[in-house]
Amino acid sequence: MTTTAQAIPQRSPQEIIDLRRRHLNPSLSISYREPIKMVRGEGAYLFDQNGQAYLDMVNNVCHVGHCHPAVVAAGQTQMAQLNTNTRYLHDNIVEYAKRLSATFPNELSVVFLTNSGTEANDLALRLAKTYSKANDIIVVDHAYHGNSPTMIELSPYKFDGKGGQGRPAHIQVAEIPDDYRGRFRRGDPLAGKKYAADLHRAIGAIHARGQAPAAFFCESILGCGGQVVLPEGYLSEAYAIARAAGAVCIADEVQVGFGRAGSHFWAFESQGVVPDIVTMGKPICNGHPMGAVVTRPEIAQAFMNGMEYFNTFAGNPVSCAMGLAVLDVIEQESLQANAQAVGDLVLQGLRTLQSEFDLIGDVRGMGLFIGVEMVKDREKLTPATEEANVVIEYLKAHHILLSTDGPYDNVLKLKPPIVFSKANAEEFLQRLREALQMLQ
Numbered sequence: 001m002t003t004t005a006q007a008i009p010q011r012s013p014q015e016i017i018d019l020r021r022r023h024l025n026p027s028l029s030i031s032y033r034e035p036i037k038m039v040r041g042e043g044a045y046l047f048d049q050n051g052q053a054y055l056d057m058v059n060n061v062c063h064v065g066h067c068h069p070a071v072v073a074a075g076q077t078q079m080a081q082l083n084t085n086t087r088y089l090h091d092n093i094v095e096y097a098k099r100l101s102a103t104f105p106n107e108l109s110v111v112f113l114t115n116s117g118t119e120a121n122d123l124a125l126r127l128a129k130t131y132s133k134a135n136d137i138i139v140v141d142h143a144y145h146g147n148s149p150t151m152i153e154l155s156p157y158k159f160d161g162k163g164g165q166g167r168p169a170h171i172q173v174a175e176i177p178d179d180y181r182g183r184f185r186r187g188d189p190l191a192g193k194k195y196a197a198d199l200h201r202a203i204g205a206i207h208a209r210g211q212a213p214a215a216f217f218c219e220s221i222l223g224c225g226g227q228v229v230l231p232e233g234y235l236s237e238a239y240a241i242a243r244a245a246g247a248v249c250i251a252d253e254v255q256v257g258f259g260r261a262g263s264h265f266w267a268f269e270s271q272g273v274v275p276d277i278v279t280m281g282k283p284i285c286n287g288h289p290m291g292a293v294v295t296r297p298e299i300a301q302a303f304m305n306g307m308e309y310f311n312t313f314a315g316n317p318v319s320c321a322m323g324l325a326v327l328d329v330i331e332q333e334s335l336q337a338n339a340q341a342v343g344d345l346v347l348q349g350l351r352t353l354q355s356e357f358d359l360i361g362d363v364r365g366m367g368l369f370i371g372v373e374m375v376k377d378r379e380k381l382t383p384a385t386e387e388a389n390v391v392i393e394y395l396k397a398h399h400i401l402l403s404t405d406g407p408y409d410n411v412l413k414l415k416p417p418i419v420f421s422k423a424n425a426e427e428f429l430q431r432l433r434e435a436l437q438m439l440q
């Protein structure tokens with residue numbers, strides 16, 4: 001047997017940019033004014049073509065560290081043995097389903113596997129529509145749930161963003177429960193409940209069209225909305241309102257799941273609720289494409305109308321082996337506890353900077369999912385979008401990778417691989433201090 005490693009030409013960044021322009025879809029974006037060519041990853045670091053290391057603080061996909069040897073080995077070993085679909089019996093898929101469902105409350109015991117977060121949300125919507133026999137959907141403002149036509153239609157981040165076509169009639173948008181910028185502020189113990197009350201309005205609008213709500217979609221910590229931690233009591237009230245109207249409650253954990261939130265393995269647990277459906281993706285296989293849906297048996301059963309759910313690659317032995325390795329590594333390396341401890345340290349350091357620099361309006365987050373909202377004026381909350389961008393470029397010049405998010409693009413979004421260490425946190429906080437001093 002011979003092995004042929006195809007020699008792929010190694011090109012300069014400019015040559016790659018030129019070839020992308022010529023041969024790739026023009027709607028792909030590139031990070032940074034001066035793009036970086038990355039060639040290798042390890043732990044919390046990426047390395048460019050000159051061997052320069054960059055501390056990666058924005059990758060919540062390579063969750064347990066870039067190219068974690070145990071995950072790579074699991075994929076390589078299984079790839080060399082067998083890769084096929086779910087129509088044959090295989091140990092990996094049942095072991096994975098058993099292990100994944102064990103991380104959830106008992107009610108959530110049935111697993112569907114997909115190839116991405118988008119597919120997971122698409123499938124969750126099909127399950128919800130079948131179970132509820134309804135059609136309309138409630139989403140939270142500024143949310144992003146995926147790239148398929150269906151998910152673009154229910155993602156305000158896209159349909160209200162550049163090139164978007166506006167809100168479709170069957171989608172209702174609930175007010176974002178942002179207790180820094182929104183109508184009800186932190187310190188109001190009822191803020192969560194008050195924001196959730198907006199679902200009554202959304203459901204009223206659905207009923208006024210002669211329809212009923214099939215689903216309420218909500219991330220367990222809001223990502224594109226600006227790293228917003230849900231105020232206490234939000235999900236329990238929102239779920240109660242949605243369920244009373246017959247809707248299925250879907251928690252999108254694509255960004256925040258698998259221990260990132262620190263205090264809990266799943267971020268919805270911090271709200272004291274049990275969703276009807278949970279969707280997962282990004283970190284699930286540490287970079288190998290997979291997604292998952294976990295639901296209650298009665299919802300899975302209602303989907304059984306005779307039509308097979310077949311998805312060629314989903315649940316294949318390689319993906320399941322890698323997914324199992326990710327679960328093992330999180331456990332063996334105590335990475336959820338690390339997310340909690342190092343996340344607390346970062347939050348503390350950021351709060352110190354907030355007390356010194358007026359540009360930092362708000363610091364929020366859980367575990368290693370953190371937002372730093374930059375404002376020009378703490379009273380008016382004028383977004384400091386340009387300043388946030390200056391910070392990003394300064395950090396990049398010092399080999400730390402971060403990006404911004406939120407409706408005004410003024411929130412520094414921190415979501416590093418959860419192997420992020422205390423030393424990494426200290427380095428970041430020092431560089432951020434320098435950037436803020438420069439902006440003063």
Ligand SMILES: Cc1ncc(COP(=O)(O)O)c(C=O)c1O
Binds near residue numbers: 117219252254282
């Ligand atoms: C909250 C959320 N849901 C779903 C998705 C879609 O996942 P994917 O890009 O894997 O299809 C994303 C992707 O960014 C996301 O952030």
